[in-house]
Structures are given as C-alpha cells and as structure tokens.
C-alpha cells in the first residue's frame with residue numbers, strides 16, 4: 081500500500097492537512113499516505129458555528145475538495161478508512177484494507193464529543209457538531225430540503241464556546257433557542273463574571289432562553305416533539321437537541337498501541353510521543369510545550385504543525401507557543417479571550433469598558449476584549465506576559 085519510507089498521517093482535519101502543507105514547503109518528494117475516517121475534504125471547522133448566518137450549506141463550507149488536496153500536496157489519500165490498530169514494533173498501521181508500513185507516523189486524530197449519560201427513548205436523536213459530516217446531519221434536520229422550512233425549537237446542552245456560538249447563530253436565523261448548563265452563566269470557565277453577564281444579556285436580547293444550574297436528565301420522543309426533562313424537574317419541548325458539552329482528546333488508538341496518553345497523546349517539544357518515530361499534533365495531543373495541556377484551537381494547531389513539519393524534514397526546532405488569543409464568534413457580543421495558564425495567581429480587573437485584564441500584581445497575564453474593543457487584540461497581546 082505504501083513504500084516503507086512513507087510518512088503515514090492518521091486524520092484529515094486541520095492538524096493533519098496543515099502538517100502536510102507545511103511539510104511540503106520543505107520536502108516535495110517523500111511519500112505521504114493519509115488515512116482518514118472522513119472523506120478528506122479540507123474545510124475550516126470554526127465556520128460550522130456561524131454557517132447559518134452566513135447562509136452557507138455544508139457543501140459550500142468545503143474550501144478544497146479531498147482529491148484536489150491529495151493532488152496538489154502529493155498525498156496518497158485513503159478516505160473513509162479508519163486505522164484500526166498500530167504496531168509500533170513492526171512500524172505498521174492496520175485498516176480494513178490491509179497493513180501499511182510507515183517510517184514516521186503522525187497521529188492527528190482530533191477529539192470526540194463527550195457523551196453524557198442520559199435517560200429516555202430519544203437519546204440517540206441528540207446531535208453534536210464536531211465535523212463537516214456532523215454539520216451536514218444537523219443542517220438537514222434543522223432545515224430539511226425546503227428553503228422555507230418552519231423555524232425550529234433547538235435545545236443546546238452546554239453554554240461553553242461552541243454552545244454559545246451555535247446559540248447566537250441559531251437565534252440570529254430565527255430559531256427558538258434554549259441553553260441548559262450546570263454553571264451559573266455562559267462561558268463561566270473562560271470569562272470574568274461581568275463579561276459573561278453581558279454576553280448572556282446580549283444573547284437574551286436575541287431571544288435565547290437559559291436554564292442554568294441544572295442539566296438535561298432525559299429526552300423522550302412524544303409525537304413530533306422531543307420532551308426534555310431537566311434535573312430540576314422542568315420539562316421543555318424541542319424539535320432538536322444539540323449537545324455542546326465539550327470534547328475529549330481521542331486517544332483510544334494510541335493508548336491501545338502502548339503510546340503514553342494523559343489528557344491527550346503526550347507529545348514532547350518536538351511533537352514526539354514516547355514511541356520512536358510516532359508523533360502527535362492537534363486536538364488529540366497533550367503538549368509538553370503547554371505543561372501537558374491540550375489546546376483545541378486553530379492557532380496552536382498551526383504552530384504545532386509547523387514545528388512538526390520541520391522535525392519530519394530534518395530541521396527540528398522545539399515548539400514554543402506564543403500567546404494565542406481565541407476569537408469567540410458571537411457577533412451579537414464579539415469576544416477575544418487570552419487566558420492565563422491554569423493556576424496563575426492573580427485576578428480579573430476591569431481596565432475600561434470592554435477590556436478586562438488578568439493581573440498578577442502589576443503584571444498582565446491575560447485579557448478579555450468585547451464588542452468594539454476586540455480590535456485591540458494586538459495591543460493587549462503585547463502588554464501580556466504569558
């Protein structure tokens with residue numbers, strides 16, 4: 081299936097394809113074989129949570145089709161071909177199509193949506209969106225084939241980044257939105273309390289209804305509607321339930337192969353795992369360069385993929401993450417967030433309207449910008465010592 085000197089990459093998400101693109105800038109000829117459970121199309125995953133407002137269909141979100149990516153990047157792509165196991169002693173991967181040798185192996189297997197243990201006869205109908213294929217199912221269930229389909233009642237589980245972005249997108253396009261979360265406010269883990277309250281107020285202004293301090297207990301189909309029972313006893317109806325309760329690094333394949341995994345596949349500053357010639361990058365990775373944290377965002381992936389490409393091309397340089405602010409796509413109340421590392425001493429201080437700084441004495445360790453202040457990302461980044 082491939083020459084023994086091939087680099088084998090598992091995963092065709094941003095991490096897999098960016099590693100390929102960066103590597104091809106340094107090395108045009110080493111054979112690359114990519115296996116993916118997806119169809120291999122290249123798309124920007126962040127666009128999934130504002131595609132409705134942008135009036136883009138799943139097909140329109142593909143930026144480069146798989147065949148074009150494979151051709152331009154000189155990659156042998158095996159789409160819809162999950163890797164079942166890795167033999168690190170023999171240096172092979174096994175799929176349903178056979179056994180493929182590798183010289184170097186890159187794990188870019190991403191993360192999986194966390195599935196909460198729920199009761200009821202309609203649990204299988206809960207949707208989540210962590211890929212273009214997931215979004216296609218969501219889009220179809222939301223809008224069907226008719227352009228003038230009636231607007232739906234959507235219940236979102238989770239008021240984190242993805243839950244809030246979908247709440248904004250759905251409410252802005254005329255759907256009725258309820259959000260359920262155990263925490264007392266949206267984005268409670270990321271934002272200072274007053275920023276979170278302002279986000280809540282802005283989304284409420286779009287019609288979003290909140291159920292805080294509780295969780296979904298059971299989901300049952302009753303005729304055309306889903307009956308959702310919350311832990312506090314409330315019962316609400318919905319046409320669709322979208323789970324956005326968080327992602328967990330997908331480590332099953334690596335773990336079964338004896339590769340060390342903690343919160344993700346453990347990768348050192350050159351993206352190497354504990355097993356020789358096996359590397360990891362993307363949402364499935366716990367980075368030594370980030371004190372063993374996973375960093376499930378675009379900017380860290382771009383940075384890590386560039387480092388990994390250099391390592392694979394024989395130009396190793398240790399991965400150092402710069403400050404990487406994340407833009408939150410809630411257009412009704414846009415936010416940019418640069419969090420301090422967990423455990424950093426200090427507290428949030430409101431510096432001026434729409435600017436919060438995380439201060440450790442006089443030293444700024446993070447910031448949150450909202451509304452028109454989001455354009456001050458570069459200035460605030462310069463003031464921040466990570």
Ligand SMILES: Cc1cc2nc3c(=O)[nH]c(=O)nc-3n(C[C@H](O)[C@H](O)[C@H](O)COP(=O)(O)OP(=O)(O)OC[C@H]3O[C@@H](n4cnc5c(N)ncnc54)[C@H](O)[C@@H]3O)c2cc1C
Pocket residue numbers: 090091092093094095096115116117118124125126127128129161162163164188189190191209210211242330333361362363364375376377378379381406407408409
């Ligand atoms: C709705 C949404 C909005 C987001 N918005 C933002 C944003 O605004 N800003 C930001 O910075 N980040 C955002 N993110 C996060 C960002 O999109 C992700 O960090 C990034 O896309 C992850 O890329 P990845 O390649 O690591 O993982 P994935 O995209 O999950 O790719 C993993 C790949 O591995 C393949 N795979 C897994 N197991 C196997 C196997 N055994 N065999 C073969 N293939 C396998 C899968 O098929 C897939 O191709 C968002 C995420 C979501 C879901």
